[in-house]
Amino acid sequence: MAGPHTLGETERQVVDRVGQLPLDYAAMAVVSNLFRASNAVRNHLERTVLSSQNMSWTAFVVLWVTWIWEPIETRNVALESGISKATLTGVLTTLEKRGWVTREKSETDGRLVLVRMTPAGRELMQALFPEFNLEEQRVVESIDAGTLDTFADLLRAVTASVEPAASSPDEPPSSQDR
Amino acid sequence: MAGPHTLGETERQVVDRVGQLPLDYAAMAVVSNLFRASNAVRNHLERTVLSSQNMSWTAFVVLWVTWIWEPIETRNVALESGISKATLTGVLTTLEKRGWVTREKSETDGRLVLVRMTPAGRELMQALFPEFNLEEQRVVESIDAGTLDTFADLLRAVTASVEPAASSPDEPPSSQDR
DNA sequence: CCGAAGTTGTTCGGGTACGAACAATGTATA
DNA sequence: TATACATTGTTCGTACCCGAACAACTTCGG
Numbered sequence: 001m002a003g004p005h006t007l008g009e010t011e012r013q014v015v016d017r018v019g020q021l022p023l024d025y026a027a028m029a030v031v032s033n034l035f036r037a038s039n040a041v042r043n044h045l046e047r048t049v050l051s052s053q054n055m056s057w058t059a060f061v062v063l064w065v066t067w068i069w070e071p072i073e074t075r076n077v078a079l080e081s082g083i084s085k086a087t088l089t090g091v092l093t094t095l096e097k098r099g100w101v102t103r104e105k106s107e108t109d110g111r112l113v114l115v116r117m118t119p120a121g122r123e124l125m126q127a128l129f130p131e132f133n134l135e136e137q138r139v140v141e142s143i144d145a146g147t148l149d150t151f152a153d154l155l156r157a158v159t160a161s162v163e164p165a166a167s168s169p170d171e172p173p174s175s176q177d178r
Numbered sequence: 179m180a181g182p183h184t185l186g187e188t189e190r191q192v193v194d195r196v197g198q199l200p201l202d203y204a205a206m207a208v209v210s211n212l213f214r215a216s217n218a219v220r221n222h223l224e225r226t227v228l229s230s231q232n233m234s235w236t237a238f239v240v241l242w243v244t245w246i247w248e249p250i251e252t253r254n255v256a257l258e259s260g261i262s263k264a265t266l267t268g269v270l271t272t273l274e275k276r277g278w279v280t281r282e283k284s285e286t287d288g289r290l291v292l293v294r295m296t297p298a299g300r301e302l303m304q305a306l307f308p309e310f311n312l313e314e315q316r317v318v319e320s321i322d323a324g325t326l327d328t329f330a331d332l333l334r335a336v337t338a339s340v341e342p343a344a345s346s347p348d349e350p351p352s353s354q355d356r
Numbered sequence: 357c358c359g360a361a362g363t364t365g366t367t368c369g370g371g372t373a374c375g376a377a378c379a380a381t382g383t384a385t386a
Numbered sequence: 387t388a389t390a391c392a393t394t395g396t397t398c399g400t401a402c403c404c405g406a407a408c409a410a411c412t413t414c415g416g
Binding site: 021029035083152163 | 188191192195196199201202204205206207208209211212213214215216218219220239245246247260261303304307308312314315316317318320321323325326327329330332333334335337338339340341
Protein backbone atom coordinates (compact mmCIF):
# COMPACT_ATOMS: atom_id res chain seq x y z
CA MET A 1 0.00 0.00 0.00
CA ALA A 2 3.03 2.28 0.10
CA GLY A 3 5.18 0.63 -2.48
CA PRO A 4 7.81 2.03 -4.80
CA HIS A 5 6.07 5.37 -5.22
CA THR A 6 6.87 8.62 -3.51
CA LEU A 7 4.61 9.80 -0.72
CA GLY A 8 3.69 13.01 -2.48
CA GLU A 9 3.19 11.18 -5.71
CA THR A 10 0.73 8.76 -4.18
CA GLU A 11 -1.11 11.59 -2.45
CA ARG A 12 -1.42 13.57 -5.69
CA GLN A 13 -2.78 10.49 -7.43
CA VAL A 14 -5.28 9.88 -4.62
CA VAL A 15 -6.50 13.47 -4.80
CA ASP A 16 -7.00 12.94 -8.51
CA ARG A 17 -9.19 9.88 -7.90
CA VAL A 18 -11.12 10.90 -4.81
CA GLY A 19 -11.72 14.47 -5.92
CA GLN A 20 -12.66 17.10 -3.39
CA LEU A 21 -13.42 14.67 -0.55
CA PRO A 22 -11.48 15.71 2.56
CA LEU A 23 -9.07 12.97 3.64
CA ASP A 24 -6.84 12.46 6.65
CA TYR A 25 -3.52 11.72 4.98
CA ALA A 26 -1.60 11.47 8.24
CA ALA A 27 -3.92 8.72 9.49
CA MET A 28 -3.73 7.05 6.09
CA ALA A 29 0.07 7.05 6.20
CA VAL A 30 0.16 5.53 9.68
CA VAL A 31 -2.29 2.73 8.88
CA SER A 32 -0.75 1.80 5.55
CA ASN A 33 2.78 1.83 6.94
CA LEU A 34 1.64 -0.14 9.94
CA PHE A 35 0.67 -2.96 7.61
CA ARG A 36 3.65 -2.66 5.41
CA ALA A 37 5.95 -2.89 8.41
CA SER A 38 4.01 -5.73 9.98
CA ASN A 39 4.00 -7.77 6.78
CA ALA A 40 7.64 -7.08 6.07
CA VAL A 41 8.77 -8.10 9.54
CA ARG A 42 6.64 -11.23 9.62
CA ASN A 43 7.90 -12.43 6.26
CA HIS A 44 11.47 -11.59 7.17
CA LEU A 45 11.34 -13.54 10.42
CA GLU A 46 9.61 -16.44 8.72
CA ARG A 47 12.36 -16.62 6.13
CA THR A 48 15.38 -16.04 8.36
CA VAL A 49 14.46 -17.84 11.57
CA LEU A 50 11.27 -19.88 11.25
CA SER A 51 11.87 -21.55 7.89
CA SER A 52 14.49 -23.81 9.47
CA GLN A 53 11.67 -25.51 11.34
CA ASN A 54 9.15 -25.10 8.54
CA MET A 55 7.11 -23.03 10.97
CA SER A 56 4.69 -20.19 10.24
CA TRP A 57 4.58 -16.94 12.17
CA THR A 58 1.28 -17.82 13.81
CA ALA A 59 2.47 -21.26 14.81
CA PHE A 60 5.48 -19.66 16.46
CA VAL A 61 3.39 -17.10 18.33
CA VAL A 62 1.06 -19.79 19.64
CA LEU A 63 4.01 -21.91 20.65
CA TRP A 64 5.60 -18.94 22.39
CA VAL A 65 2.44 -18.09 24.32
CA THR A 66 2.10 -21.70 25.41
CA TRP A 67 5.77 -21.84 26.41
CA ILE A 68 5.47 -18.76 28.59
CA TRP A 69 2.14 -19.48 30.24
CA GLU A 70 1.60 -23.25 30.23
CA PRO A 71 -0.60 -24.81 31.28
CA ILE A 72 -2.97 -22.39 29.58
CA GLU A 73 -6.58 -22.63 28.41
CA THR A 74 -7.09 -22.40 24.65
CA ARG A 75 -9.36 -19.35 24.94
CA ASN A 76 -6.45 -17.48 26.55
CA VAL A 77 -3.98 -18.73 23.97
CA ALA A 78 -6.21 -17.22 21.27
CA LEU A 79 -6.49 -13.98 23.23
CA GLU A 80 -2.74 -13.68 23.78
CA SER A 81 -1.88 -14.67 20.23
CA GLY A 82 -4.35 -12.25 18.67
CA ILE A 83 -6.10 -14.88 16.57
CA SER A 84 -9.64 -16.24 16.61
CA LYS A 85 -10.48 -19.47 18.39
CA ALA A 86 -11.42 -20.99 15.04
CA THR A 87 -7.93 -20.32 13.74
CA LEU A 88 -6.36 -21.62 16.91
CA THR A 89 -8.02 -25.01 16.54
CA GLY A 90 -6.21 -25.60 13.28
CA VAL A 91 -2.87 -24.26 14.48
CA LEU A 92 -2.99 -26.40 17.63
CA THR A 93 -3.72 -29.46 15.53
CA THR A 94 -0.60 -28.71 13.51
CA LEU A 95 1.57 -28.14 16.57
CA GLU A 96 0.20 -31.28 18.23
CA LYS A 97 0.89 -33.32 15.10
CA ARG A 98 4.52 -32.18 15.21
CA GLY A 99 4.82 -33.21 18.83
CA TRP A 100 5.44 -29.77 20.33
CA VAL A 101 2.25 -29.34 22.40
CA THR A 102 -0.51 -31.47 23.92
CA ARG A 103 -4.24 -30.89 24.42
CA GLU A 104 -5.92 -31.97 27.63
CA LYS A 105 -9.51 -31.58 28.80
CA SER A 106 -10.00 -29.62 32.00
CA GLU A 107 -11.14 -31.67 34.97
CA THR A 108 -13.00 -28.84 36.65
CA ASP A 109 -14.78 -27.47 33.55
CA GLY A 110 -15.70 -29.86 30.75
CA ARG A 111 -15.80 -27.09 28.17
CA LEU A 112 -12.20 -26.03 28.60
CA VAL A 113 -9.08 -27.48 26.97
CA LEU A 114 -5.62 -26.98 28.45
CA VAL A 115 -2.49 -26.70 26.34
CA ARG A 116 0.95 -27.85 27.49
CA MET A 117 4.40 -28.02 25.92
CA THR A 118 6.08 -31.34 25.29
CA PRO A 119 9.78 -31.72 26.19
CA ALA A 120 10.55 -31.52 22.47
CA GLY A 121 8.56 -28.28 22.25
CA ARG A 122 10.44 -26.79 25.16
CA GLU A 123 13.80 -27.74 23.66
CA LEU A 124 12.79 -26.17 20.38
CA MET A 125 11.82 -22.87 21.96
CA GLN A 126 14.92 -22.76 24.11
CA ALA A 127 17.01 -22.91 20.96
CA LEU A 128 14.76 -20.89 18.65
CA PHE A 129 13.68 -17.94 20.75
CA PRO A 130 17.10 -16.35 21.35
CA GLU A 131 17.67 -16.57 17.61
CA PHE A 132 14.30 -14.99 17.02
CA ASN A 133 15.00 -12.18 19.47
CA LEU A 134 18.33 -11.47 17.78
CA GLU A 135 16.49 -10.91 14.53
CA GLU A 136 13.90 -8.72 16.29
CA GLN A 137 16.83 -6.64 17.42
CA ARG A 138 18.08 -6.29 13.86
CA VAL A 139 14.65 -5.13 12.73
CA VAL A 140 14.71 -2.08 15.02
CA GLU A 141 18.47 -1.45 15.05
CA SER A 142 18.15 1.68 12.91
CA ILE A 143 15.89 3.27 15.52
CA ASP A 144 17.34 5.26 18.39
CA ALA A 145 17.31 3.09 21.52
CA GLY A 146 15.65 5.83 23.57
CA THR A 147 12.79 6.01 21.09
CA LEU A 148 11.87 2.33 21.20
CA ASP A 149 9.69 2.61 24.31
CA THR A 150 7.79 5.53 22.82
CA PHE A 151 7.35 3.54 19.64
CA ALA A 152 5.91 0.59 21.55
CA ASP A 153 3.57 2.95 23.40
CA LEU A 154 2.28 4.41 20.14
CA LEU A 155 1.54 0.92 18.89
CA ARG A 156 -0.25 0.09 22.14
CA ALA A 157 -2.33 3.24 21.76
CA VAL A 158 -3.47 2.10 18.32
CA THR A 159 -4.45 -1.32 19.63
CA ALA A 160 -6.25 0.22 22.58
CA SER A 161 -8.29 2.63 20.44
CA VAL A 162 -9.62 -0.33 18.48
CA GLU A 163 -10.14 -2.70 21.37
CA PRO A 164 -11.60 -0.40 24.00
CA ALA A 165 -12.68 -3.02 26.52
CA ALA A 166 -9.79 -4.02 28.79
CA SER A 167 -10.61 -4.17 32.47
CA SER A 168 -7.72 -5.41 34.61
CA PRO A 169 -4.72 -7.63 33.95
CA ASP A 170 -5.20 -11.35 34.62
CA GLU A 171 -8.91 -10.82 34.08
CA PRO A 172 -9.72 -10.80 30.37
CA PRO A 173 -12.57 -8.50 29.31
CA SER A 174 -15.65 -10.65 29.90
CA SER A 175 -15.79 -12.64 26.68
CA GLN A 176 -14.76 -11.82 23.18
CA ASP A 177 -13.17 -14.28 20.82
CA ARG A 178 -10.15 -12.12 20.22
CA MET B 179 1.59 -11.91 22.02
CA ALA B 180 0.92 -9.07 24.45
CA GLY B 181 -2.52 -10.00 25.64
CA PRO B 182 -4.25 -9.43 28.96
CA HIS B 183 -1.04 -9.68 30.98
CA THR B 184 1.05 -6.87 32.36
CA LEU B 185 4.31 -5.99 30.63
CA GLY B 186 6.42 -6.68 33.69
CA GLU B 187 4.53 -9.86 34.38
CA THR B 188 5.19 -11.21 30.92
CA GLU B 189 8.86 -10.22 31.14
CA ARG B 190 9.26 -11.94 34.49
CA GLN B 191 7.68 -15.08 33.07
CA VAL B 192 9.96 -14.97 30.03
CA VAL B 193 13.03 -14.64 32.21
CA ASP B 194 11.81 -17.68 34.10
CA ARG B 195 11.60 -19.72 30.89
CA VAL B 196 14.60 -18.50 28.96
CA GLY B 197 16.94 -18.44 31.91
CA GLN B 198 20.08 -16.40 31.80
CA LEU B 199 20.01 -15.76 28.06
CA PRO B 200 20.34 -12.02 27.38
CA LEU B 201 17.28 -10.69 25.55
CA ASP B 202 16.40 -7.36 23.97
CA TYR B 203 13.04 -6.64 25.61
CA ALA B 204 12.62 -3.26 23.94
CA ALA B 205 12.90 -4.84 20.49
CA MET B 206 10.59 -7.64 21.61
CA ALA B 207 7.97 -5.12 22.76
CA VAL B 208 8.07 -3.22 19.48
CA VAL B 209 7.74 -6.30 17.30
CA SER B 210 4.97 -7.92 19.32
CA ASN B 211 2.99 -4.70 19.59
CA LEU B 212 3.50 -4.05 15.91
CA PHE B 213 1.63 -7.26 15.18
CA ARG B 214 -0.98 -6.76 17.79
CA ALA B 215 -1.76 -3.31 16.41
CA SER B 216 -1.70 -4.47 12.83
CA ASN B 217 -4.04 -7.38 13.51
CA ALA B 218 -6.38 -5.29 15.62
CA VAL B 219 -6.69 -2.55 13.03
CA ARG B 220 -7.18 -4.95 10.15
CA ASN B 221 -9.90 -6.87 11.95
CA HIS B 222 -11.56 -3.67 13.09
CA LEU B 223 -11.67 -2.22 9.58
CA GLU B 224 -12.88 -5.50 8.15
CA ARG B 225 -15.75 -5.58 10.61
CA THR B 226 -16.76 -1.92 10.52
CA VAL B 227 -16.23 -0.95 6.89
CA LEU B 228 -15.41 -3.91 4.68
CA SER B 229 -17.98 -6.42 5.91
CA SER B 230 -20.76 -4.48 4.16
CA GLN B 231 -19.23 -5.62 0.86
CA ASN B 232 -18.10 -8.98 2.18
CA MET B 233 -14.57 -7.89 1.36
CA SER B 234 -11.31 -8.91 2.99
CA TRP B 235 -8.53 -6.50 3.92
CA THR B 236 -6.26 -7.76 1.17
CA ALA B 237 -8.98 -7.56 -1.45
CA PHE B 238 -9.55 -3.94 -0.44
CA VAL B 239 -5.85 -3.07 -0.61
CA VAL B 240 -5.53 -4.61 -4.06
CA LEU B 241 -8.64 -2.79 -5.21
CA TRP B 242 -7.30 0.46 -3.78
CA VAL B 243 -3.92 0.09 -5.49
CA THR B 244 -5.63 -0.64 -8.78
CA TRP B 245 -7.97 2.31 -8.31
CA ILE B 246 -5.09 4.72 -7.75
CA TRP B 247 -2.69 3.47 -10.40
CA GLU B 248 -4.74 1.79 -13.14
CA PRO B 249 -3.85 0.57 -15.62
CA ILE B 250 -1.20 -1.23 -13.64
CA GLU B 251 0.82 -4.42 -14.20
CA THR B 252 0.12 -7.24 -11.77
CA ARG B 253 3.75 -7.39 -10.60
CA ASN B 254 3.42 -3.79 -9.41
CA VAL B 255 0.06 -4.45 -7.78
CA ALA B 256 1.72 -7.18 -5.72
CA LEU B 257 4.62 -4.88 -4.88
CA GLU B 258 2.35 -2.01 -3.80
CA SER B 259 -0.01 -4.27 -1.88
CA GLY B 260 2.77 -6.03 -0.03
CA ILE B 261 1.65 -9.54 -1.02
CA SER B 262 3.27 -12.23 -3.14
CA LYS B 263 2.34 -12.68 -6.77
CA ALA B 264 0.96 -16.10 -5.95
CA THR B 265 -1.49 -14.56 -3.49
CA LEU B 266 -2.39 -11.83 -5.93
CA THR B 267 -3.49 -14.33 -8.56
CA GLY B 268 -6.19 -15.63 -6.23
CA VAL B 269 -7.28 -12.21 -5.03
CA LEU B 270 -7.55 -10.89 -8.58
CA THR B 271 -9.67 -13.87 -9.55
CA THR B 272 -12.02 -13.03 -6.69
CA LEU B 273 -12.20 -9.33 -7.60
CA GLU B 274 -12.71 -10.17 -11.26
CA LYS B 275 -15.50 -12.61 -10.38
CA ARG B 276 -17.27 -9.83 -8.48
CA GLY B 277 -16.99 -7.51 -11.46
CA TRP B 278 -14.74 -4.87 -9.89
CA VAL B 279 -11.58 -5.31 -12.00
CA THR B 280 -10.51 -6.78 -15.33
CA ARG B 281 -7.38 -8.59 -16.48
CA GLU B 282 -5.84 -7.84 -19.86
CA LYS B 283 -2.69 -9.17 -21.54
CA SER B 284 -0.10 -6.57 -22.43
CA GLU B 285 0.36 -5.98 -26.15
CA THR B 286 4.01 -5.00 -25.89
CA ASP B 287 5.13 -7.75 -23.51
CA GLY B 288 3.39 -11.10 -23.64
CA ARG B 289 4.39 -11.96 -20.07
CA LEU B 290 2.66 -9.00 -18.46
CA VAL B 291 -0.97 -8.69 -17.40
CA LEU B 292 -2.62 -5.31 -16.90
CA VAL B 293 -5.32 -4.69 -14.31
CA ARG B 294 -8.10 -2.13 -14.72
CA MET B 295 -11.10 -1.06 -12.67
CA THR B 296 -14.61 -1.60 -13.99
CA PRO B 297 -17.14 1.25 -13.62
CA ALA B 298 -18.74 -0.75 -10.81
CA GLY B 299 -15.37 -1.03 -9.10
CA ARG B 300 -14.79 2.71 -9.36
CA GLU B 301 -18.23 3.47 -7.95
CA LEU B 302 -17.58 1.12 -5.06
CA MET B 303 -14.27 2.75 -4.15
CA GLN B 304 -15.68 6.24 -4.48
CA ALA B 305 -18.24 5.34 -1.84
CA LEU B 306 -16.12 3.05 0.30
CA PHE B 307 -12.81 4.84 0.61
CA PRO B 308 -14.00 7.99 2.44
CA GLU B 309 -15.73 5.69 4.90
CA PHE B 310 -12.54 3.70 5.25
CA ASN B 311 -10.45 6.81 5.83
CA LEU B 312 -12.85 8.02 8.50
CA GLU B 313 -12.24 4.81 10.38
CA GLU B 314 -8.48 5.13 9.89
CA GLN B 315 -8.83 8.52 11.54
CA ARG B 316 -10.61 6.97 14.51
CA VAL B 317 -7.84 4.42 14.91
CA VAL B 318 -5.20 7.11 15.53
CA GLU B 319 -7.39 9.73 17.18
CA SER B 320 -5.87 9.13 20.60
CA ILE B 321 -2.42 10.04 19.26
CA ASP B 322 -1.22 13.63 19.23
CA ALA B 323 -1.56 15.01 15.69
CA GLY B 324 2.01 16.30 15.69
CA THR B 325 3.32 12.82 16.49
CA LEU B 326 1.63 11.05 13.60
CA ASP B 327 4.32 11.90 11.06
CA THR B 328 7.04 10.67 13.42
CA PHE B 329 5.03 7.51 13.97
CA ALA B 330 4.78 6.87 10.25
CA ASP B 331 8.52 7.47 9.90
CA LEU B 332 9.30 4.92 12.59
CA LEU B 333 7.16 2.38 10.77
CA ARG B 334 8.94 3.16 7.51
CA ALA B 335 12.28 2.68 9.24
CA VAL B 336 11.23 -0.81 10.32
CA THR B 337 10.14 -1.72 6.81
CA ALA B 338 13.35 -0.30 5.37
CA SER B 339 15.61 -2.23 7.73
CA VAL B 340 14.02 -5.46 6.54
CA GLU B 341 13.77 -4.63 2.85
CA PRO B 342 17.09 -2.89 2.24
CA ALA B 343 17.03 -2.78 -1.57
CA ALA B 344 15.13 0.26 -2.86
CA SER B 345 16.81 2.13 -5.69
CA SER B 346 14.72 5.01 -7.03
CA PRO B 347 10.97 5.73 -7.12
CA ASP B 348 9.12 4.49 -10.23
CA GLU B 349 11.90 1.97 -10.68
CA PRO B 350 11.31 -1.10 -8.51
CA PRO B 351 14.43 -2.84 -7.18
CA SER B 352 15.38 -5.17 -10.06
CA SER B 353 13.14 -8.12 -9.29
CA GLN B 354 11.80 -9.52 -6.10
CA ASP B 355 8.36 -10.98 -5.71
CA ARG B 356 7.42 -8.68 -2.91
C1' DC C 357 -34.14 -29.18 40.59
C1' DC C 358 -34.95 -27.88 35.85
C1' DG C 359 -35.28 -25.27 31.91
C1' DA C 360 -33.21 -20.90 29.86
C1' DA C 361 -29.24 -18.47 28.99
C1' DG C 362 -24.39 -18.24 28.55
C1' DT C 363 -19.62 -20.17 27.49
C1' DT C 364 -16.27 -23.06 25.07
C1' DG C 365 -13.83 -25.69 21.37
C1' DT C 366 -14.76 -27.67 16.92
C1' DT C 367 -16.53 -27.85 12.23
C1' DC C 368 -17.66 -25.80 7.93
C1' DG C 369 -17.24 -22.78 3.87
C1' DG C 370 -14.97 -19.26 1.52
C1' DG C 371 -10.99 -16.63 1.03
C1' DT C 372 -6.25 -15.48 1.59
C1' DA C 373 -1.08 -16.57 2.04
C1' DC C 374 3.40 -18.44 0.90
C1' DG C 375 7.36 -20.90 -1.70
C1' DA C 376 8.40 -23.92 -5.35
C1' DA C 377 7.77 -25.52 -9.82
C1' DC C 378 6.12 -24.42 -14.29
C1' DA C 379 5.24 -22.78 -19.20
C1' DA C 380 5.27 -18.75 -21.89
C1' DT C 381 7.69 -15.00 -23.19
C1' DG C 382 11.46 -11.68 -23.60
C1' DT C 383 16.63 -10.54 -23.60
C1' DA C 384 21.52 -11.20 -23.99
C1' DT C 385 25.40 -13.57 -25.60
C1' DA C 386 28.16 -15.61 -28.76
C1' DT D 387 20.20 -16.69 -35.06
C1' DA D 388 20.51 -20.13 -32.00
C1' DT D 389 21.11 -20.96 -27.22
C1' DA D 390 21.51 -19.80 -22.52
C1' DC D 391 19.55 -16.71 -19.10
C1' DA D 392 16.06 -13.91 -16.95
C1' DT D 393 11.24 -12.45 -16.03
C1' DT D 394 6.29 -12.99 -15.48
C1' DG D 395 1.71 -14.90 -14.07
C1' DT D 396 -0.35 -19.24 -12.92
C1' DT D 397 -0.75 -23.66 -10.61
C1' DC D 398 0.02 -26.71 -6.80
C1' DG D 399 0.34 -28.12 -2.00
C1' DT D 400 0.03 -26.81 2.58
C1' DA D 401 -1.17 -23.80 6.15
C1' DC D 402 -3.62 -20.13 8.01
C1' DC D 403 -7.81 -17.02 8.89
C1' DC D 404 -12.39 -15.57 10.00
C1' DG D 405 -17.57 -15.61 11.03
C1' DA D 406 -21.35 -18.53 11.63
C1' DA D 407 -23.40 -22.59 13.18
C1' DC D 408 -23.01 -26.30 16.31
C1' DA D 409 -22.86 -29.67 20.31
C1' DA D 410 -21.16 -30.21 24.85
C1' DC D 411 -21.08 -28.24 29.05
C1' DT D 412 -21.86 -24.84 33.00
C1' DT D 413 -24.51 -21.49 35.39
C1' DC D 414 -28.41 -18.92 36.62
C1' DG D 415 -33.41 -17.97 37.65
C1' DG D 416 -37.46 -19.58 39.46
